[in-house]
Amino acid sequence: MKKILIFVVLMIFMPGNQAFSGGNSLRVAILKQADKCDLKVKGYYRIKLPYSEEELIKGKNMFAEVNISCNQISIAGALYNVFGVEIEAKKDGEIYINSRPYRGKIRFLIDEGKLTVVNIISLEDYLKGVLQYEVAHWWPMQALMAQAVAARTYALYMKDMNKSKIYDLTSNVLSQVYGGKRGERWRIKRAVNKTAGLILFYDGKVLPAFYHSTCGGHTDGVAHLWNLDIAPLKGVSCDFCRNSKHYRWQEKIKIRDFIKTFKQAGYSWEGIDAILVGERYHTGYVKTIQIFAGDKEYLISSKEFRSILGANVIRSRRFLLEKVKDYIDIRGYGWGHGIGLCQWGAYGMAKQGYDFRQILQYYYPASEIKKLSWDED
Ligand SMILES: [Zn+2]
Structure with a gap:
C-alpha cells in the first residue's frame, strides 16, 4: 500500500x-x-x-x-x-x-x-441544486423567483451564523436539501439567474429569511419558536395556500402509542385522563398543551410536543386536538414551522398575478430587497 x-x-x-x-x-x-x-x-x-x-x-x-x-x-x-x-x-x-x-x-x-x-x-450554483427540493419546477416563475431570493438570503444568513464552524449548511432538510448537479431544472435555473444577487435585508442586516411549505391560514411569529423577534417575522394572515395538499392534516394516535413515545422523552404516565390545547397565540398557533395524567397536570410547549411526536406526524403547530375513546384525534393546518415565506402561499399569490417582490413584501413586511455584487474569490 x-x-x-x-x-x-x-x-x-x-x-x-x-x-x-x-x-x-x-x-x-x-x-x-x-x-x-x-x-x-x-x-x-x-x-x-x-x-x-x-x-x-x-x-x-x-x-x-x-x-x-x-x-x-x-x-x-x-x-x-x-x-x-x-x-x-x-x-x-x-x-x-x-x-x-x-x-x-x-x-x-x-x-x-x-x-x-x-x-x-x-x-x-447551490441555489440551482437546492431549489427543486423546495418547490416544483413547474410553478409560476414569480413564485420560483420569490423562493430563490428567500433561499439565497437564508443561505447567506446561515453563512454568517456559522462563520466559526467547519461548514455553513448541512444537506438534510433542517437546512435545505442539496441535490448536487442532478437536481437542476431549467426553470429553476432561470429563477435563480433572473434574481441573481438579490437579497432581503432588514435593519441593515441579512434577514433570517425562514420559509416553510404551507402555513394553513396564518404564518407564525418567530418569537414563538426561537429567540428572535423582528418586524418582518411577526406573522401575517395568508389565504393564498388553500390549494396546498398540506392545507389540512389529521392524525389519530392511540393513547397507548402516545404514552410510549412520551416515555422515551422522560414522561411516565400510566394513562391519560384528558388532553387539551392550553394556550394559543394570536396567530392561531398552539402555545401549550395540557395533559392530565394520574393526579397531575402537565404543560408542554407545542414545540416540544411536535419534536417528541415527530415533525412528520404533527405537521404544524396549528391544530385542534381531543381525546376520543382510546386515541387522540389531532386536526391541523399547514406543514412546517410556519415562519416567514409560505411556499404554497407564494404559489397562490403568483397565480393571482403578484410578482416576486410583492410576494416577498407580503411575507416579510418591512424588509428590503437589495442587489449585492460579489468580489470573485
Ligand atoms: Zn399560507
Whole structure:
C-alpha cells in the first residue's frame, strides 16, 4: 500500500476567517462524521490543502475509498497527515461522492475523529441544486423567483451564523436539501439567474429569511419558536395556500402509542385522563398543551410536543386536538414551522398575478430587497 505522509504547519488553518471562506461561496456539509465515503473523479484532478493553494498531489481519474485512519485522512490508502484536504476537478472533470455528482470543490475534514465531507460551491450554483427540493419546477416563475431570493438570503444568513464552524449548511432538510448537479431544472435555473444577487435585508442586516411549505391560514411569529423577534417575522394572515395538499392534516394516535413515545422523552404516565390545547397565540398557533395524567397536570410547549411526536406526524403547530375513546384525534393546518415565506402561499399569490417582490413584501413586511455584487474569490 502506498503511503504518503505530508507534514504541514497547521497555522494556516483558521476556520471562520471570512477572507478564507470566500465571498460568494458556501460550505455545504454533504456527510457529517461518517466512517467513510466513496470518491470518484472523472478527468484530471488535484488534491490540495484547504484555505490555501498548496498542492499535495495531482492525477487523472480515480475511484477510491476515503476514511480516517490513525487520525489522518486516507484516500485510496494514501495517508494525509493534515486537518483536511480538498479535491478539485479540472474544467470538465467531475467529482462524485457516494455516486452523487457535485460541482465545485470537495473538502474532507477530520471532525471529532470522523470524516466530514463539505462541498465548496458558489452560492448561485447551490441555489440551482437546492431549489427543486423546495418547490416544483413547474410553478409560476414569480413564485420560483420569490423562493430563490428567500433561499439565497437564508443561505447567506446561515453563512454568517456559522462563520466559526467547519461548514455553513448541512444537506438534510433542517437546512435545505442539496441535490448536487442532478437536481437542476431549467426553470429553476432561470429563477435563480433572473434574481441573481438579490437579497432581503432588514435593519441593515441579512434577514433570517425562514420559509416553510404551507402555513394553513396564518404564518407564525418567530418569537414563538426561537429567540428572535423582528418586524418582518411577526406573522401575517395568508389565504393564498388553500390549494396546498398540506392545507389540512389529521392524525389519530392511540393513547397507548402516545404514552410510549412520551416515555422515551422522560414522561411516565400510566394513562391519560384528558388532553387539551392550553394556550394559543394570536396567530392561531398552539402555545401549550395540557395533559392530565394520574393526579397531575402537565404543560408542554407545542414545540416540544411536535419534536417528541415527530415533525412528520404533527405537521404544524396549528391544530385542534381531543381525546376520543382510546386515541387522540389531532386536526391541523399547514406543514412546517410556519415562519416567514409560505411556499404554497407564494404559489397562490403568483397565480393571482403578484410578482416576486410583492410576494416577498407580503411575507416579510418591512424588509428590503437589495442587489449585492460579489468580489470573485
Ligand atoms: Zn399560507
